[in-house]
Amino acid sequence: MIHTERIKKLNQKPLKEGDYVLYWMQASPRAHCNHALEYGIKKANRLKKPLVVFFGITKQFPEANNRHYTFLLQGLQHVQNSLDKRGIKMAIQIVSPPKGAIELAENASVVVVDKGYLTIQREWVKKAIDWLKCSLIQVETNVVVPVETASAKEEYSAATFRRKINKKLDEFLVPLKMEKLITHSSDINMDSYSFDDLHSIISQLGLKSKVAPVSKYKGGTLNAIKLLGTFIKHKLDHFPDRNDPSTDYLSHMSPYLHFGQVSPLHIALEILKTKSPGKSTYLEELIVRRELAVNFVYHNPEYDNLKCLPDWAYKTLSKHQNDKREYTYSFKEFENAGTHDPYWNAAQLEMVHTGKMHGYMRMYWGKKILEWTHDPEEAYQIALKLNNKYELDGRDPNAYAGVAWCFGKHDRAWKEREIFGKVRYMNDRGLRRKFKIDSYVGAVNNLVS
Ligand SMILES: Cc1cc2nc3c(=O)[nH]c(=O)nc-3n(C[C@H](O)[C@H](O)[C@H](O)COP(=O)(O)OP(=O)(O)OC[C@H]3O[C@@H](n4cnc5c(N)ncnc54)[C@H](O)[C@@H]3O)c2cc1C
Structure with a gap:
């Protein structure tokens, strides 16, 4: 079932007499349990047209690197194969996503798009609203x-x-419910990447960052x-x-x-x-x-900086921003896991080497960046930058909410103390008291060596 609340008409343009229905797949690259895809198939069947799926790979997704692109492409390979089995053509192109969608929409009756929540994803859709000549319908499935x-x-x-x-x-x-496409589109001729050689696609993206793909998690x-x-x-x-x-x-x-x-x-x-x-x-x-x-x-459009915080958190951190710090580290020192704290360093190494830090350690990790930098603004940017560079799940709404939480978002005021003010504090004694933390450090060190 697709609830009407998931579906939104984004413009007032009419249905066109086109060759196909176009599903601009962007935030939800999957052939399984995807409301936008099933909606697109239904629409195509109703109009007696084939459905074509398009995914645009941009070279310029903010903060995306080799690790992220590899995971994305592994996933796209699965999608293309699964859609092919259902008789659906999937065109994957290296192009700015709205540009690619607008071009393919020239021959479309209607465009269906899925829904992402970050500023860049919303800007892409806005661009398409401005340029499309046919109806654009958004279906929310994430x-x-x-x-x-x-x-x-x-x-x-x-x-x-x-x-x-x-x-x-x-x-x-x-x-x-999974729908069956009546008029297949597999034979429609369209530019698309084939996935015989993932490395060659990656090299065509010309990425500057050298963050390596991980072997522990494979996309798809x-x-x-x-x-x-x-x-x-x-x-x-x-x-x-x-x-x-x-x-x-x-x-x-x-x-x-x-x-x-x-x-x-x-x-x-x-x-x-x-x-x-x-x-x-x-x-x-x-x-x-x-x-x-x-x-x-x-x-909250300020989701990636301190201004997103509730008033009490912003004020208390500002009040304590000049408090003396026992340790301060630069971005590089944090990045190289070069702090005095073996637990923090283990968490950082786990993230760098596996692409995924343990959930509990993420809280400790973020809190300590706040404690060991010159001021909260710098801490905020270091935490987000490291998170988004190395976590496979980085650059997610959860990334922004997780970092913001370390600075008081979605939390309440606690007893006032230095540096943190009334923002919740965490310490290494807590890790030792509650967990077998040395065994975590040992496991990470084994993994890395
Ligand atoms: C500083 C910091 C940074 C974080 N960065 C990210 C990030 O970049 N990407 C990201 O997806 N999550 C982030 N989180 C939230 C959380 O730590 C991860 O979602 C979780 O560790 C993911 O692992 P999992 O899928 O094995 O989680 P599980 O524990 O198995 O949980 C299942 C799912 O529930 C959701 N979930 C779990 N914990 C949280 C939480 N605290 N807040 C919101 N949703 C949650 C996630 O979608 C997760 O996949 C961050 C948290 C903090 C404190």
Whole structure:
């Protein structure tokens, strides 16, 4: 079922007498559980036209590097194969996405696009609205509850958001039916990359950053679904104990969610089929916390800097910005894991080498950057830059919300102290008291050496 709340007509242009329906796939590159794709197929069948899917790879996605592009391309390879089996042509081109979509739309009756929440994704769609001569319809599929339906404003915290979103869950946690395309498009002739040689596509992108791809996580919907199966079978029961970084009770869905290669609705429905004691904790993270981050970037255009913070956090950090710091490190020293703290260094190395830092360590990692830089503004930018450079799931709404949380976003005021003011503080004693933290450090060092 595709709820009307997921569908939005973005312009007032008419349906054209075109050769095909075009699905401009951008935020949701997957052939599985994708409302925009199924909507496009339905539309094509109704108009008795074929459906063509287009994905534009831009060389200029902010902060994207070899690691990210490799994961994206591995995923696109799966999508192209899966669509081909359903008789659907997928054109993948190295081009500015709106430019490519506008060009292909010249021969389209109608364009369907999926929905991303970051400024750049919204600007792309805006460009298309300005230039397209046919109807443009957006279908939202990267959240369980559509962002505007969940809440019409920026929410203050998980507590205020939870009350609202939980009321909508029964309505939106419903499976999506797969449609069959009647008029196949596989034989339509269109420029497209073939994936015989991933490295040659990467080299054509001419990337400047040298961040290496990772071997631990491979992109693609099939890999996500396999990992999810293993998680449900072996780890979900232990999920409430996931915080200990020396254990691995995590689902590792975040890179796949970030790239739109897996549907959060699919994950949630699979989790709901179980009787696991970890079920509700997991759904709280996947739906309430993740969609709170979407609510944040959607409603707050300052999501990538200190101005996004609530008043109390901004004021208290400003008041303490000249407090004496026992340690201060430069961007490079942080990047090279060169601090005095073995736990922080291990977290940084885990991120650099595997592309994914343990969730609990991300909080400690961000808090310490605030503590060990000259001022909160510098700390904020260092944390975001490192996060987005090395995390496979970086540059996500969750990346911006996670970093902002370290500076007081979505949190409450605590007892006042130096540097942090009333922002929540974390220390290494807590790590030693609660977890087998030395065993985490040992495991990371083994991995790296
Ligand atoms: C400083 C900092 C930076 C972060 N950077 C990112 C980032 O770049 N990309 C990113 O996706 N997440 C980020 N997070 C949030 C969270 O740490 C990750 O989503 C989580 O560790 C991903 O691993 P997983 O999929 O194995 O999570 P699991 O623990 O298995 O959780 C399942 C899913 O729930 C959601 N989730 C889990 N924890 C959170 C959380 N705290 N907030 C919001 N959603 C959550 C994610 O979508 C995750 O994939 C950051 C958090 C902090 C404190």
